[in-house]
Amino acid sequence: MVLKDLNKIRINKLYKVFGPRPKKVMSLVTQGISKSELLRDHNHILALRNVNLAIQQGKLQVIMGLSGSGKSTLIRHINRLIEPTSGDIWYDNNNILSYSSAKIRKFRRENISMVFQNFALMPHQNISQNVELGLKVQGKSKSFRAKVASDWIKKVGLQGFEKYYPHQLSGGMRQRVGLARALATNAEVLLMDEPFSALDPLIKTDMQTLLIKLQKEVKKTIIFVTHDLEEAIYIGDKIVILKDGEAIQNGNSQQILLQPKNDYIASFTRRVNRGRAIKVGSITNSTEHTYTDAECNENTCLEEALKLALKSPEKKIRVINDNNDYVGFVDAASIMETICEPK
Ligand SMILES: Nc1ncnc2c1ncn2[C@@H]1O[C@H](COP(=O)(O)OP(=O)(O)OP(=O)(O)O)[C@@H](O)[C@H]1O
Ligand SMILES: [Mg+2]
Structure with missing residues (x-):
């Protein structure tokens, strides 16, 4: 019997070192040199160290950690905006590091969508045009684009704002546009790098609830970066916590709260309302x-x-x-x- 691999994405032994000669310092890194020593003595930045992560199809995986812990670096490897210093990344059992640049462009167009913290909307295009953008890149017809965009604008609660421009909307509304744009492409995987962290707390909660609701419907594989553990617990099926580029613990919220792997994870969870x-x-x-x-x-x-x-x-x-x-x-x-x- 062949067991079906339910993992959409697998990251194996991923290392990322920034600096003039990353490969040269790799042996020091694998021998365990600390991030601060590597910077002080060798002028290289250790962003990720031996990260192993399997992300299940249709689940929401959160990547958590303090500023500089490597969250953005990790998520950006998944669509190859960043190349690893060592290690590999598998998508549906295909090694994406072996993809040609043409295949990578196709992969980014069709399989993966990204939602950014700063919304990244086109200022001179109205909301409909912004939501249609990914579909346009995919070469979809005008009528198809209009229909899909209008459906998603409705689903994110922006019906009536189709002809507005981004500057006429609030931050929360703009991020709804970002979400609609990412979902409209029908990509299987959504990469979200701190998408809600610039929003006011109440709006942020609304967006989290909207994301959970849409996720129940579309069941995409979502990788969501945040530095907010309450947010991670609320939305994540699994939460991986990074520290200085290392994945310290990966588990569901209950495992993180009840069986923290070490004092560092426990200290993270102390502010959480356990009740x-x-x-x-x-x-x-x-x-x-x-x-x-x-x-x-x-x-x-x-x-x-x-x-x-x-x-x-x-x-x-x-x-x-x-x-x-x-x-x-x-x-x-x-x-x-x-x-x-x-x-
Ligand atoms: N292009 C780059 N060149 C050099 N160093 C970099 C580069 N990008 C990131 N780094 C370094 O790699 C480490 C990880 O950075 P990264 O941006 O992934 O952290 P992060 O967890 O996303 O932080 P934040 O919460 O502030 O967004 C940091 O020490 C950072 O300074
Ligand atoms: Mg970041």
Whole structure:
């Protein structure tokens, strides 16, 4: 039996060194020289060190890390805006480093779309024209472009603004245009480099909710860069955390919050509202049956589960999954402990 590889993108042993002679300093890098030493003593910048990442088809992979940790460098390797110093990148089991420049152009036109933090809209083109841009590059007919653009403008909530120009829109609206433009190309993969980080908090939340809603419908493979862990937890199926160019941990939000790999990851998670971010299903460990009249779904956040558990005379809650199967129970004291005491 041949197992189907569900990974859309695989990144293997990726290293990126910036400087005049990156290959020359690679042996120092593989021997473990630190980023600061490499800069101080050898005048090269270590942007990525031995990054391995498999990104599943149809999932949203977040790349997280502080400024300078290598997020943009990593995402830009995926459409070959940046060439690796060493390592390889696979797309649907094709090595994209072996692509000719013509094939790369086709790949960028048809398979991959990018959404940027600064929106990157054409100032002298109206919203419809901006959304049609990628389709125009793909050589699609005028009537097809108009239809697809109008559909996406509606889906991102900008109906009525078709003839407006970017400067007439707010930041949030402009980023809706950016999103519509990327989705209109029907590319399989969306690369999003801090697309919402310039937006006001409330608008940012609206955009995250819109992205989740559209993603449920189109099921693209999305790679999303952010330095905001709350955002990563809200939207990401998986979150990889980079530090000085190294991928320290890759996992879902519950693994990052409940099993941080080291103190660095734990320190990242300290500011997170655990009552909201941790799901009760993640801390239900006893499958033993018990009596309590409180019940909730496994995806309920701890805060809600705690309220329900405290209302029950038994001070515990039964947890069920989407199929109404019993998953286990958890008592109010354990919920409180998890909310209050991060490891
Ligand atoms: N073209 C370049 N030439 C030299 N050094 C670079 C270049 N691009 C990035 N770097 C360096 O590589 C490292 C990673 O940078 P990168 O832009 O990928 O970080 P980032 O995580 O995206 O940061 P930010 O959150 O500020 O956008 C940094 O030390 C940066 O200074
Ligand atoms: Mg960046």
